[in-house]
Amino acid sequence: MREIDTLIIGGGQAGLSTGYYLQQSGIPCLIVDANERVGDSWRNRYDSLKLFTPRKYSAMPPIEMNGNPWGYPDKEEMADYLELYSKALELPMLMNTHVQSVVHRQGQFIAETSQGLIAANRLVVASGPFQRPYIPDFAHKLSSRVKQLHTSEYLNPGDMPAGRLVIVGGGNSGGQIAYECASTHKVVLSASKAINYLPYKVLGRSLFWWYERIGLLRKGPETRLGSKLKNKQDPLYGYELKKAIADGKLSLAPRAVDAEENAILFEDGSRMDTEGVLWATGFRPDYNWLQVAGAKNSSGELLHEKGVSPVVGLYYVGLPWQTCRGSALIGWVAQDASRIRDAIVGQFKNEASVGAGSNKSRSADVSAGA
Numbered sequence: 001m002r003e004i005d006t007l008i009i010g011g012g013q014a015g016l017s018t019g020y021y022l023q024q025s026g027i028p029c030l031i032v033d034a035n036e037r038v039g040d041s042w043r044n045r046y047d048s049l050k051l052f053t054p055r056k057y058s059a060m061p062p063i064e065m066n067g068n069p070w071g072y073p074d075k076e077e078m079a080d081y082l083e084l085y086s087k088a089l090e091l092p093m094l095m096n097t098h099v100q101s102v103v104h105r106q107g108q109f110i111a112e113t114s115q116g117l118i119a120a121n122r123l124v125v126a127s128g129p130f131q132r133p134y135i136p137d138f139a140h141k142l143s144s145r146v147k148q149l150h151t152s153e154y155l156n157p158g159d160m161p162a163g164r165l166v167i168v169g170g171g172n173s174g175g176q177i178a179y180e181c182a183s184t185h186k187v188v189l190s191a192s193k194a195i196n197y198l199p200y201k202v203l204g205r206s207l208f209w210w211y212e213r214i215g216l217l218r219k220g221p222e223t224r225l226g227s228k229l230k231n232k233q234d235p236l237y238g239y240e241l242k243k244a245i246a247d248g249k250l251s252l253a254p255r256a257v258d259a260e261e262n263a264i265l266f267e268d269g270s271r272m273d274t275e276g277v278l279w280a281t282g283f284r285p286d287y288n289w290l291q292v293a294g295a296k297n298s299s300g301e302l303l304h305e306k307g308v309s310p311v312v313g314l315y316y317v318g319l320p321w322q323t324c325r326g327s328a329l330i331g332w333v334a335q336d337a338s339r340i341r342d343a344i345v346g347q348f349k350n351e352a353s354v355g356a357g358s359n360k361s362r363s364a365d366v367s368a369g370a
């Protein structure tokens with residue numbers, strides 16, 4: 001069995017950033033990831049994906065992204081940046097390693113992985129917010145003649161059958177995909193709420209520059225601004241989709257509520273016969289593999305205070321709204337990662353002082369690692 005002080009599950013932005021800060025503090029850690037290459041969670045997303053955050057805010061300390069800081073990276077650039085980040089900082093990565101379960105035994109976290117068992121004194125879960133594609137139950141009422149894909153499976157318009165296409169979900173992915181499919185398909189975009197369009201720039205400056213100036217993405221949900229932001233649907237950046245709708249290149253429908261044979265039925269009683277449905281309906285968390293007593297409530301939701309679990313030694317980075325909206329965004333994840341590093345260092349020191357008194361071997365290892 002491999003042993004390490006801190007095991008980080010997930011080598012996306014959240015896991016890499018945590019690994020960097022732990023390394024800086026001399027805490028031995030290992031980052032495991034199921035993917036073959038660092039950055040694959042971006043490479044596997046749809047081909048035309050352009051980030052909504054400019055390069056300046058699509059990077060993590062201490063490495064900036066090359067190129068115009070106010071331009072927008074595509075998914076390959078983002079994936080390559082993360083790979084370069086892990087290599088340049090020589091982060092301890094173990095790829096092709098799927099964590100199947102984690103249990104807590106005698107103060108250690110034991111991970112059963114596709115590469116064998118790993119035991120750790122501490123565990124950071126950074127497995128990402130996009131785990132289980134969510135598709136509404138009524139999808140099964142559609143006939144097999146209607147091709148259905150979730151955004152996690154979609155790469156480009158060629159994946160959808162010719163003719164009519166209903167895209168369900170008016171968030172960023174649904175909006176971008178509806179826009180690109182409108183040049184090849186007759187598209188109806190079903191959005192449950194009015195789409196909130198925002199410009200890329202205000203008074204000549206990136207909107208994200210303004211966000212940073214007022215600290216918007218760093219505000220916690222307990223603040224007035226933070227709670228407003230949390231309760232609002234994410235905006236769509238840019239007016240391309242709005243213009244395409246105004247020009248009649250695609251149309252909008254309200255919330256999709258049911259399905260029948262070849263048709264999607266909408267909240268206002270209208271319906272649309274279609275050849276294909278693209279579900280841009282998001283994801284749900286899946287922590288079934290985390291079998292640690294006290295880590296979840298009776299509904300299976302993670303228990304934590306700003307990423308620190310009530311189970312000693314268990315931490316999270318990258319959860320949506322872990323501390324603020326920025327928690328699940330590239331340019332802001334570092335602040336949570338460094339906070340979790342501080343909590344781990346605190347726990348380390350605590351153990352070291354208790355260990356010095358009681359001569360516990362585990363604490364002696366820990367202080368030697370630090």
Ligand SMILES: Cc1cc2nc3c(=O)[nH]c(=O)nc-3n(C[C@H](O)[C@H](O)[C@H](O)COP(=O)(O)OP(=O)(O)OC[C@H]3O[C@@H](n4cnc5c(N)ncnc54)[C@H](O)[C@@H]3O)c2cc1C
Nearest residue numbers: 010012013014033034051052053098099127128318329330
């Ligand atoms: C379409 C789309 C566009 C986005 N655009 C932007 C944007 O413009 N700007 C921005 O800041 N954010 C954007 N985001 C949000 C966010 O930055 C990304 O989702 C980001 O990938 C989240 O990083 P993460 O490290 O938390 O999770 P992920 O990138 O998902 O990384 C988690 C890693 O954990 C691994 N993993 C999971 N479970 C296990 C397991 N059991 N065993 C081993 N490994 C495991 C996965 O293989 C994966 O590599 C976007 C998200 C989506 C879906």
